[in-house]
Amino acid sequence: MSSILTNTGAMTALQTLKMVNRDLGATQGMISTGKRVATAKDNAAVWAISKAMESDVAGFKRISDSLSLGQATIDVARNGAETVTDLLTQIKGKIVASQEENVDRTKIQADIDALRDQVSAVVNASQFNGQYMLQNTSTDANSGGINVLASIDRASDGSVTSTDIRVAKQDLGTGAQSVSATGGTFTASEATGTLNATQSVNIDLSGVTVEAGKAFALQIFGTDADDSSFTQADYRNSAAAAMTQAEAAGASVVYVARDGETAEDVAGKLAEMYATYVAEQGLDTNDFNVTANGSGLTVTSGVTNATDTIAVTVASVGADANNTIGGRLQALADIDVTTQSGADSALASIDGLIDTAIDSAAAFGSAQMRIETQSDFVTGLTDALKSGIGTLVDADMEETSARLQALQVQQQLAVQAMSIANNAPQSLLSLFR
Known part of the structure; x- marks a missing residue:
């Protein structure tokens, strides 16, 4: 049935033209932006x-x-x-x-x-x-x-x-440390051990709290009244068995910890400082020696016995005493080679300082x-x-170009079909001639 009021062919051609124009617009958008997913409406998930x-x-x-x-x-x-x-x-x-x-x-x-x-x-x-x-x-x-x-x-x-x-x-740094002789929290014994006939003892510092500004002093208290095994005075740095804060502040082997250091660092530094002290005083390491063993100290002696003993204690002065942290190369300030004893002491300490610098560089x-x-x-x-994002959203330009040409042809055909559909009612005029 033909009708001059309803042109079904034209409506179909119009819908086709609209779809082609929509796809053509999307394809032209891909070419202009380079993306097949440029906005959320293109593909929300992607x-x-x-x-x-x-x-x-x-x-x-x-x-x-x-x-x-x-x-x-x-x-x-x-x-x-x-x-x-x-x-x-x-x-x-x-x-x-x-x-x-x-x-x-x-x-x-x-x-x-x-x-x-x-x-x-x-x-x-x-x-x-x-x-x-x-x-x-x-x-x-x-x-x-x-x-x-x-x-x-x-x-x-x-x-x-x-x-x-x-x-x-x-x-x-080469700045000097200082430990307060008064004030703050003083602990006379953080860890202790006694050398006797066993001639060896480990002092465990793993449970000791280490914080920046806290000082640790090595106390040595030897007992040999007649100096038969060792010279008692050489191995005493405190007047009594318990070290005072003032004695800790002036001890030859005392170290102020810095931020980030652990018990292992403190033990290593105390051992290093004792080695320098031994060289300065001309003491025999067979009589008494201190070495680091991880987070503790190993103390040895080849001369102690059941009665001639050496007690070793690590005391501390808390950071609340406002101690001053020194540089790790502060011992440089003590090097004085103008005397033979000073030259000997300097030779004993310089290798430790070099090792410190080497470890730092490493x-x-x-x-x-x-x-x-x-x-x-x-x-x-x-x-x-970036490559993954491109795979998700970038347009395939070869495919898009070919599609553009195909859609342009479809657009032309759709326009032609629209024109033919619109001209179809004209044929009805011949019936009325």
Whole structure:
């Protein structure tokens, strides 16, 4: 049936033309934006995933900046530590030269003083954007290192957390420490042990609280009234069996802990300081010796017996006494080779200082390598995320171009079909002629 009121063919052609024009508009949008999912209405699920991933990419870009800043900071610190190591090696050479009797020790001491001043200059100059990594004398919590933002981690529930690389400061300062003789919390015995016929005892410090500004003193109290096994006076640094705070403050073997250190660090430092003390006093390590064993001290003697004993105690002066933290190279200030005994003492202590500088440089080197590895990983991960986002939302330009040409042909055919459908009622006029 033909009708001049209802043109079904034209309506069908119109719907077809509308669909073709809609698809053509979408295809032209893909070509102009380069994306097949440009807005949420294109594909809500894919769009949401892509936006979450894009936010991660933006975060990882900031992480790359953080890692670059951290890497630069640690690089400066490592170079500073390596330079200090070289300077200490030069000082050792001067100390060795001073062992000869027929040398001008005064001039050698002048050279050592100049090198020591240069060590301080290097430590003070080794900073990046105001961050000093070769100084750590603050009692503030968490001041003993820096956190370098390393990653953001997205959990399965959608929550996001950050991950840091902690880089500890490696103090190479030469400033002197001080311990308050009064005030604060004084503990006469944090840990103790007695050398007797067993001639060996371990002093466990693992349960001792270590905090920045807390001082630890090594008390030695030997008992040999007739000096038959050892000279009693040589192994007493307190007037009575219990050390007083004033005696702890003036002890030759006393160490003020810094932020981030543990019982193992304290034990190592006490043992190192005792080795220097032995050299200075000309004592025999067979009579009495102290070495570190992890988070404790091993104390030995080849001369004690059931009656001639040596009690060893670690006392402490709390951080609330306002002690001053010294530099880890503070023993440099005590080097004096103008006398033979001073030259001997300096030779005993310099290797420990060099080891401290070497350990510091090595620690920075390890941290720098880790940051570089993380930086490479973040760069690769960012590229992978970008590629993944592109796979989700980018348009296939070859396919889109071919589709555009096909839709243009369809549009032309739809327009032609529309024209034919609109002309169909004209044929009815011939019936009325």
